[in-house]
Amino acid sequence: MPDRKDLQYTAEHEWVLVEDDVATVGITAYAADKLGDVVFVDLPEAGSDIASGSVVGEIESTKSVGELFAPVDGTVTESNQAVVDAPELVNSDPFGEGWLIRVRFEALPELMSFDEYTALVGE
């Protein structure tokens, strides 16, 4: 599991791990906690082109539904089948096994640092 301090964040409570030109995306523990028990995850197929800011997936709990926003422009290279099969991974390991998609991008928009995100959620 990556160190949370090394991740970048969005205001939509997503985290982004950048390795070369590939961004791994998940939702933060804060978001997973607010959603409650996640029971279903709908993710974009590998190969689909996504535009930053658009809704590309959904994360459903028993009582609420969260949208997955694309944090960058790019092409989905992989979506996490393990999470589709066992959505509870989003709750149990949001920064690790609970990652959602990997996206190949050309340019990275400005994202939040760990400190900025921590200030945002006040925790």
Place this chain on the structure above:
Amino acid sequence: MAQHDLAAFASRHIGTDEQSQAAMLEAIGYRSVDELVDAAVPASIHVDAFRDAADSVLPPAATEREALAELRRLADRNTVNRSMIGLGYYDTITPAVIKRNVFENPSWYTAYTPYQPEISQGRLEALINFQTMVSDLTGLATANASMLDEGTAVVEAMLLARRASKAKTDVFIVDADALPQTKALLANRAAAVGIQLVELPLATLGGADPLAGHDAFGLFAQYPAASGRLWDPSAVIAAAQGMGAIAVVAADLLALTLVTSPGELGADVAVGTSQRFGVPLGFGGPHAGYMAVRKGLERQLPGRLVGVSQDAAGHPAYRLSLQVREQHIRRDKATSNICTAQVLLAVMASMYAVYHGPQGLRQIALGVTRKARILAHAASEAGHTLLSANYFDTLTLRTKTDATAIVERAHRAGYLFRLVDDRHLQLSVDETTTADDLRAVAVLLGEELSDEPYVRDIDAWIPLDLQRTSEFLTHPVFNTHRSETSMMRYLKHLSDYDYALDRGMIPLGSCTMKLNAATEMEAVSWPEFANIHPFAPESDVGGYLAMIEQLQDWLADVTGYDAVSLQPNAGSQGELAGLLAIRGYHLGRGDTERTVCLIPQSAHGTNAASAVLAGMRVVVVACDELGNVDLADLRAKIEQHADTISALMITYPSTHGVYEHEVGAICKSVHDAGGQVYVDGANLNALLGFARFGDFGGDVSHLNLHKTFCIPHGGGGPGVGPVAAKAHLAPYLPGHPMAQRELIGQRDAAGRRSRASELVGAGGVPFVDGPSYPESSTFPLPTEPDAAPATWHRGAVSAAPYGSPSILPISWAYVRMMGSAGLREATGAAVLAANYVAVRLREHYPVLYSGDNGLIAHECILDLRPMTAATGVTVDDVAKRLVDYGFHAPTMSFPVAGTLMVEPTESEDLAEIDRFIEAMIAIRHEADVVANGGYPADDNPLRNAPHTAQSVIDGEWTHPYSREEAVYPVRSLIRSKYWPPVRRIDQAYGDRNLVCSCPPPEAFE
């Protein structure tokens, strides 16, 4: 103040007497109920400022006996003829054991929607039986727990197809030989959301690619067809799927016991009605529609879906599944706006299948189709031409002589045939058709039935390759209860699991769980109301039409509107009808850009879902810290969307249970911008007799007869959601192509009733015809809804012209027995009870919002968040612990997460209200023990609630509180205890492991 006169119904309906009310008033510091309500309701909207009380058209209150006598006279003006009209409505035999133990049993009809699953296992089991029945008969993987009727189910299937299909087109193909009322609904609903309908004669399309040249996201086929033709839709289904479309089949459940199921024919979705499974015709409703889908589409289902999960002890337990699909969570992105379904009727239909079992149902179906065969033979002998050689229960005849004369002769003889045109008529037989009926009908067709044996082998009219070979209803529940004793005990066993109003208070905020009085229920099952076909001739239904007109007049009077339509058969449909009226009004004025619907943050999710279905775009308006609409934000949003405001939807009193002081200013600012004001009538129980929507700025509203006007909730339906409007919107209220009379309860200034022909505006959008096909030489079909008056322009929102008329005697009786004064007293008593609860509980749980003078309306929001923060005890814990104390929980986390909303209603007496208050205080003390460290956060009476009998008996007791504290926290429970059948249910487990049909019996061992 409640009357002393015990002969007056109001004193039976209202739970608190003068003495109790005096004590309650003292607790909150007012001298009289009127003084209290006057202090709570802003003076600017008080009804006295708008009209003289003497102007009310409501008659003075009748006694229970008098009201029944009047209903008897109305019933006598209806004529029960033998209906052979068919078209989706068939006479049926309600097994007496089901009528007495379900239909007329308050344990079933006074329950609420099973949102608290631990105390609803009985009806959840009945509903999962319904789902299993539908799934088995249709041959599809997952069925929901009922739709409002067949017509709306087809509309919902069309919308599902649009969501699920990847085809990039707005075209939906409609079977030309579909039920006329379904076509009318599709036309109205498709127009609002930009779907283009193309009508094709699906049964007669031939060739390798029957849909060549078409491009559609979905296709709808009727099976058997409306004309009675039994045909094989598999080729058009395959062709539709070949172009990426979703194939929808409307199928007759009884026929499916004999013919191949839609699932086996390849359909993606099946819809229809379960009416003929023992639910009376009732002049059109209520009945349970159904929908089933193939694997992979379950998340697209509209409405409620029952699933199996497990409780804290690992035992299987039922609950509502995948609720995030629904309007109360997903709002404008929900799969549908429907919430109330038709639970009571679905339970009846499922029990009909439980009682008869697969062999019994097949036997009934064989009897029906053989009767059709006998008539087919007689008709041919008489020289009429049968238009299809294959059929189940319905025959369309080309008549040898004038069809009109035959139909008229039949009517005089007590039989209702369907006239198609002057050369064609249609006949349907059903379970109730007798040998005498067959002889009489044969004579009417011009033939004596011979005594010779007739062909009994169904191969002669049901083709072998369409005969069902697969099994259905193999689960033991459908193969056990054959004796009446066994059936009676099964029904009792299930109802014993559930908590309904016959056990105690159900203080659900925004649900108005008031008394459903026995006298109000009385007329519903009278044959003159129960056994009338929705398309019976006007001369047969004089009593019904008179009752409907009276009720419409009364509802218009008490809400300050000019016109009322009783057609919408649920609140969600009333909302939609009201928004469609607004849409029609703007379009009629050429205002095509007015599509923005402003909805406050606090609104019920249904509002947003309905707006989308009316073709509107939702813009959310913020609420301020007092819970009121934020006027500054409203003005900003209006300015931002100045020329495109269509409507504001506002609930009054607000969903926060408060009479918003600024409602007049809010309405005015919307009107000034050219918008219309929709006032959601969900909370009318706090207003009746004191203020009227139409007076303070409403243009249109829906009412919930199943809240304010005493129709029982039925465990989650039926509902009735009439739509009421000002005169300028009246021309756009719902209509129906087959209505006996256009009734919208509108009177002119002189008090004369206006006829629809004088009120017609723009509206209904005609079908788009597909490419012309050579008319089949053997099968001419009427392509337009028949019996459509020339002036029909209003759109239909329900399959039947007056929605669910058989339950309207309930609301009629309520208003008739209360009178203006009684309705006002009831409102006063409801507001008093809520304020009393608020004052008594305030020091234990903060009351989140209040209005003028610190008062609330008819419900109060108890804020549990500070307690949760201090103790870790959640809303769920408190709700489930209330079960141990013998209560149904209040509404949880609506409209504010982490709160409970309490609505005691006027019907509860002071002793019951006090018992609830004491339970809430005791629970607060238990939470304080958790906070003080007296109980661990994860092992205490709250976290472990509810406690079943088994949980306190089995094994060693290891908890830090006693068994007595667990199940008898109050001593009075020792003699009178409601035992929940399961412990707390794991919500996530059920959603992650979706199972929506009956689990095998071993699962419960």
